[in-house]
Amino acid sequence: MPKDSGTKVVTRFAPSPTGYLHIGGARTALFNWAYARRHGGTFILRVEDTDVARSTSRSSWQIVQDMLWLGLDWDKGPLSHPSNPDADEFVSSQPPENQRYFQSRRGDLYIEYLERLRKGGHVYRCFKTPEQLKAEREAARAAKSPEKYDPTESLSRSEADQQRLIDAKKPFVWRFRMPEADVTVNDLVLGDVTIKREELEDFVIMRSSVDGQPGLPMFHFANVVDDADMSVTHVLRAQEHLMNTPKHVAMFDALGIARPAYAHMPLIFNPDGTKMSKRDKAKTARAAAQDWIKKNGGKAEALLAKIVNHNEVRKSTLAGLGMTQPALDLFLAKKSDDANLAGFIAGALGIALPEIDVKDFRDNGYLKDVLLNYVSLLGWSPKGDVERFDLDFLRDNFDFSGIGKSNAKFDRAKLLAFNGDRIAKMPREEFEKHLADRLNAPGTEHVNLRAKLGQDPAKISLLAAAYQLRAKTLNDPLKAAAFLGEPDDAIKAKDEKTRKVLVDNDGAALQMLTRLAECLKAVEPWDPPSIHTAMEKFAAELGKPIGEIAQPLRVAITGTTVSPPIDLTLALLGKESTLTRIRHAG
RNA sequence: GGCCCCGUCGUCUAGUCCGGUCUAGGACACCAGGUUUUCAUCCUGGUAACACGGGUUCGAAUCCCGUCGGGGUCACCA
Numbered sequence: 001m002p003k004d005s006g007t008k009v010v011t012r013f014a015p016s017p018t019g020y021l022h023i024g025g026a027r028t029a030l031f032n033w034a035y036a037r038r039h040g041g042t043f044i045l046r047v048e049d050t051d052v053a054r055s056t057s058r059s060s061w062q063i064v065q066d067m068l069w070l071g072l073d074w075d076k077g078p079l080s081h082p083s084n085p086d087a088d089e090f091v092s093s094q095p096p097e098n099q100r101y102f103q104s105r106r107g108d109l110y111i112e113y114l115e116r117l118r119k120g121g122h123v124y125r126c127f128k129t130p131e132q133l134k135a136e137r138e139a140a141r142a143a144k145s146p147e148k149y150d151p152t153e154s155l156s157r158s159e160a161d162q163q164r165l166i167d168a169k170k171p172f173v174w175r176f177r178m179p180e181a182d183v184t185v186n187d188l189v190l191g192d193v194t195i196k197r198e199e200l201e202d203f204v205i206m207r208s209s210v211d212g213q214p215g216l217p218m219f220h221f222a223n224v225v226d227d228a229d230m231s232v233t234h235v236l237r238a239q240e241h242l243m244n245t246p247k248h249v250a251m252f253d254a255l256g257i258a259r260p261a262y263a264h265m266p267l268i269f270n271p272d273g274t275k276m277s278k279r280d281k282a283k284t285a286r287a288a289a290q291d292w293i294k295k296n297g298g299k300a301e302a303l304l305a306k307i308v309n310h311n312e313v314r315k316s317t318l319a320g321l322g323m324t325q326p327a328l329d330l331f332l333a334k335k336s337d338d339a340n341l342a343g344f345i346a347g348a349l350g351i352a353l354p355e356i357d358v359k360d361f362r363d364n365g366y367l368k369d370v371l372l373n374y375v376s377l378l379g380w381s382p383k384g385d386v387e388r389f390d391l392d393f394l395r396d397n398f399d400f401s402g403i404g405k406s407n408a409k410f411d412r413a414k415l416l417a418f419n420g421d422r423i424a425k426m427p428r429e430e431f432e433k434h435l436a437d438r439l440n441a442p443g444t445e446h447v448n449l450r451a452k453l454g455q456d457p458a459k460i461s462l463l464a465a466a467y468q469l470r471a472k473t474l475n476d477p478l479k480a481a482a483f484l485g486e487p488d489d490a491i492k493a494k495d496e497k498t499r500k501v502l503v504d505n506d507g508a509a510l511q512m513l514t515r516l517a518e519c520l521k522a523v524e525p526w527d528p529p530s531i532h533t534a535m536e537k538f539a540a541e542l543g544k545p546i547g548e549i550a551q552p553l554r555v556a557i558t559g560t561t562v563s564p565p566i567d568l569t570l571a572l573l574g575k576e577s578t579l580t581r582i583r584h585a586g
Numbered sequence: 587g588g589c590c591c592c593g594u595c596g597u598c599u600a601g602u603c604c605g606g607u608c609u610a611g612g613a614c615a616c617c618a619g620g621u622u623u624u625c626a627u628c629c630u631g632g633u634a635a636c637a638c639g640g641g642u643u644c645g646a647a648u649c650c651c652g653u654c655g656g657g658g659u660c661a662c663c664a
Binding site for chain 2: 267
């Protein structure tokens with residue numbers, strides 16, 4: 001039971017806007033959402049953008065988009081659709097009351113709380129420069145003594161002395177004075193965790209600024225002040241924050257405000273045990289790029305040319321998107337991990353980048369329900385053997401007692417299996433809609449297929465029928481059906497083994513196909529049942545199993561030995577193309 | 587390195603709090619067989635784990651200690 005079962009549950013998701021929503025962040029958001037919803041509480045979305053160097057308005061917008069897509073609605077937070085649609089103006093175009101959910105816009109509050117701490121004697125000024133502190137840490141490390149901040153100097157400075165330094169425009173930070181006692185955190189997942197006083201040090205809560213006024217608050221302080229100010233009752237976050245929690249509860253105690261309940265959940269890693277970070281995309285793209293350059297003359301310029309060519313746009317257009325030779329060189333030299341560049345490289349080289357952000361999974365054809373379902377299984381499990389469930393189930397069953405303690409590895413194969421399963425089970429119309437949306441999405445990726453299938457609902461319907469049981473992602477059908485969009489006279493067997501299906505037996509298969517073409521010419525209407533009937537009849541006349549007819553035909557029209565059932569494939573291709581492709585086979 | 591958290595099939599996990607019902611269950615992956623015009627779907631079956639060592643107990647995956655292993659954290663980042 002929550003410690004204060006009488007009061008309303010308030011949870012929050014507090015991302016820092018440095019990019020799209022990370023998959024781990026999505027799980028945190030999901031659990032906080034579920035807990036608030038289950039208990040009829042309030043779910044707050046609060047943007048922690050006190051690090052001005054890394055935070056951007058666009059990222060805040062992106063995170064909001066991801067939350068919307070996932071269907072995680074919040075009761076308090078930014079307006080999801082402010083009057084100004086420009087992502088770069090997302091924060092500034094929020095109404096004042098919504099701007100309160102961006103930490104960068106509520107500085108007055110931190111000053112107020114700082115004053116409270118100051119009156120209680122819980123904070124002090126520290127005039128040491130970052131360089132000084134760094135040197136002290138290094139000296140301590142060299143001497144193998146604990147690298148702990150020593151408050152003696154700052155604490156012993158008289159008020160007059162401090163004023164003198166302030167008047168001299170010396171920058172200073174405010175530090176929080178840790179109490180002289182061990183701190184125990186009562187974690188809802190981990191149990192009681194006690195940290196000894198000697199392990200705790202006084203930490204900066206307000207950055208410096210030159211004018212003698214306090215600067216922006218640090219994460220620990222802003223986080224606590226906001227949780228206090230917003231009456232957050234339950235803080236559910238990743239285990240990487242566990243060692244921060246003693247600092248946080250000490251501040252709550254100093255403020256005389258009841259602590260929220262804390263619950264730290266296990267971390268999510270790549271299968272190889274490394275962190276799932278945005279960098280993984282850059283790493284993958286860089287490796288592929290370097291490999292390609294090595295095999296193609298060793299010039300990075302050639303890669304840029306290939307990227308320009310692939311995107312069928314002018315070089316200047318790409319440069320506007322940050323794709324320039326200097327940027328590329330920086331990227332290749334590991335001096336930058338730009339995600340856009342990684343995307344361009346992957347597109348041009350035809351490689352897949354690891355999905356890390358919610359956006360990646362969305363783009364790659366994962367269903368939001370599946371993503372939420374899978375990610376919630378990483379670190380949480382419902383009672384019984386239930387494993388496939390929807391958001392409603394999670395909302396009705398989520399509890400801290402189901403959260404595990406050990407870290408998990410993200411298994412894409414399982415996610416993929418869940419996704420394919422959900423696709424197979426969705427209503428056909430829904431699948432058709434997904435396919436149409438993706439086929440008609442802006443971009444050059446599916447131009448040929450789009451041209452072939454056009455806006456014809458009947459064709460989309462056939463495509464859906466052909467691929468629903470074969471698709472693991474919503475993108476799979478479009479990739480697998482790409483052969484449909486190729487020029488009819490350019491279909492070639494993809495390798496020697498495949499070609500043999502066509503040309504073995506002294507060309508008997510080819511002769512057979514020529515006769516089959518005659519037969520197909522008469523098929524009307526050109527739909528799967530009619531095609532099927534015609535082929536069965538043809539096979540019967542030849543006294544052969546239909547497989548011996550279908551397989552050479554498949555190679556002739558697709559260039560491979562794999563496709564959906566042959567009647568569906570032919571119907572999708574169209575009569576003209578089918579006959580042309582048979583004519584050019586061999 | 588200090589401190590903190592964790593350690594059940596390859597992976598995610600159930601079981602651990604309240605020792606016996608656990609010859610350890612499920613899912614994904616893998617393997618084999620069946621259905622099928624290819625692929626896929628579908629069906630059936632199978633391989634596979636309590637990190638190690640002590641202790642407590644009639645009895646330990648479950649309790650205690652130690653070892654080993656993994657992770658987190660040690661900023662004017664969050």
